[in-house]
Amino acid sequence: MVELPHFLIVSVALFVLGFVGVILRRNLIVVLMSIELMLNGVNLSFVAFSRYLGDIQGQVAGFFVIVLAAAEAAVGLAIIILIFRRRGSVQTTRLTDLKDEIHAA
Amino acid sequence: MMTPMQDLAFAALSGIVIAAGCLIAFSRNLVYSAFALLGAFVGVAGYFVLLGADFVAVIQLLVYIGGIMVLYLFAVLMTSGIGDVTLTNRSIATKASAPLCIVLIILLGKLIYTTEWYVAAEPTEIAPTTAAIGNALLTEYLLPFELASVLLLGTLVGTVALARRGVKVIKKS
Numbered sequence: 001m002v003e004l005p006h007f008l009i010v011s012v013a014l015f016v017l018g019f020v021g022v023i024l025r026r027n028l029i030v031v032l033m034s035i036e037l038m039l040n041g042v043n044l045s046f047v048a049f050s051r052y053l054g055d056i057q058g059q060v061a062g063f064f065v066i067v068l069a070a071a072e073a074a075v076g077l078a079i080i081i082l083i084f085r086r087r088g089s090v091q092t093t094r095l096t097d098l099k100d101e102i103h104a105a
Numbered sequence: 106m107m108t109p110m111q112d113l114a115f116a117a118l119s120g121i122v123i124a125a126g127c128l129i130a131f132s133r134n135l136v137y138s139a140f141a142l143l144g145a146f147v148g149v150a151g152y153f154v155l156l157g158a159d160f161v162a163v164i165q166l167l168v169y170i171g172g173i174m175v176l177y178l179f180a181v182l183m184t185s186g187i188g189d190v191t192l193t194n195r196s197i198a199t200k201a202s203a204p205l206c207i208v209l210i211i212l213l214g215k216l217i218y219t220t221e222w223y224v225a226a227e228p229t230e231i232a233p234t235t236a237a238i239g240n241a242l243l244t245e246y247l248l249p250f251e252l253a254s255v256l257l258l259g260t261l262v263g264t265v266a267l268a269r270r271g272v273k274v275i276k277k278s
Contacts, residue, residue, distance in 0.1 A: 002115045004222050007152070010119050012213045014145070017126035019209060023202040024130065029180055033129055033142050036173065040149045043161075051156040054225040056237040060246055062161050063238065066168050067253045071260040073173045077180045078268040084184040 007048035014041030028083065028090040032076045039069045114155055122148035139174075139181045146170050157231035160238050 014037055021034025043062045050058025084090050121144055128141035146169040153162035242250045 002112050004224055005217055006115065007156070008217045008222075009214075010122060010152070012210070012217065013123055014126055014149075016206060016210050016213070017123070017130045020202075020206050021130035023205070027135060029135065029177070029184065030129070030138055033138055033177060036142065036169075037126055037129055037145060040145060040169075043165075044149055044152055047153055047156050047158045047161055050158065052222075052224045056234060056241055057245075059158050059161050059234060059238055060241045062158070063164060063242075064246075064249060064253060066161075066164055067257065070168050070173060071256055073176055074260050074264045075267070077176050078264045080180055080184065081268050090184050 004048060004052045008045055011041045011045040011048070014038070014044065017041075026092050028080050028092060029077075031092070032073065032080070036069060036073065039065055111155060114151070118148050118151045118155070121145075122152075135181050139177050142177060143170065143174055146174065158234060160233075160235045 018034040018036075018038030018041060021037065022031050025031055025034065043065050046058045046062040046065065048058075050056060050062070080090055083095070087094060125141040125144035125148060129138045129145065132138050132141065146165065150162050150165040150169075153159075153165055
């Protein structure tokens with residue numbers, strides 16, 4: 001029998017995988033993809049709660065999360081394209097201009 | 106509450122979604138990650154169907170797969186040599202971040218198992234949700250709804266302004 005905690009476990013799995021991607025990966029595009037994964041995980045728990053509480057509000061929240069994710073992806077990818085045009089690379093390891101030069105070495 | 110068929114669907118979806126998530130987080134090839142993202146979106150849309158959230162499932166398909174996915178594919182194909190696998194190699198930060206991830210898993214897992222989740226005694230019948238969501242959006246959630254539309258307008262203008270090439274000004278002499 002599939003119950004609420006099962007959905008929450010999948011939701012947590014998605015969130016943690018996204019989190020791992022955000023900290024481990026060094027490619028800005030993959031970092032953004034991982035953020036999408038985290039948002040999807042949270043959305044899943046919203047909708048699961050909505051179902052098991054018999055309340056529509058969770059689905060409304062999920063709807064707003066999707067809207068925000070779309071805006072975030074559009075702006076984020078535009079910024080990535082700009083960085084690529086200027087630097088020829090989207091590796092986070094090369095974007096260290098704000099780092100203190102003494103410690104950068 | 107759920108039939109064995111639905112249990113089976115849940116298991117299959119879990120397999121798809123978690124495999125896709127692992128591929129996104131750990132695959133060294135950017136293109137694999139991008140297509141795994143597609144799998145994750147489809148899987149989550151499947152969960153929404155399973156949960157009786159028809160409207161959100163369709164929106165997920167339209168916005169994520171029709172819009173966001175295409176954007177990501179464009180970005181992946183525009184910014185990197187596809188053959189260059191070493192582009193996305195993992196970093197040295199692994200040692201420092203592994204404990205952080207483990208702590209996160211333990212915390213969230215404990216949260217799920219120790220909380221007594223309140224569940225409605227009789228789960229509601231699966232019914233079309235569009236009308237209810239529309240009502241909520243135009244009454245209780247009117248302000249967030251309008252803010253979201255302003256946000257989308259700002260995003261539209263901002264993205265175009267960011268990503269376009271510089272406009273050449275032709276001087277008349």
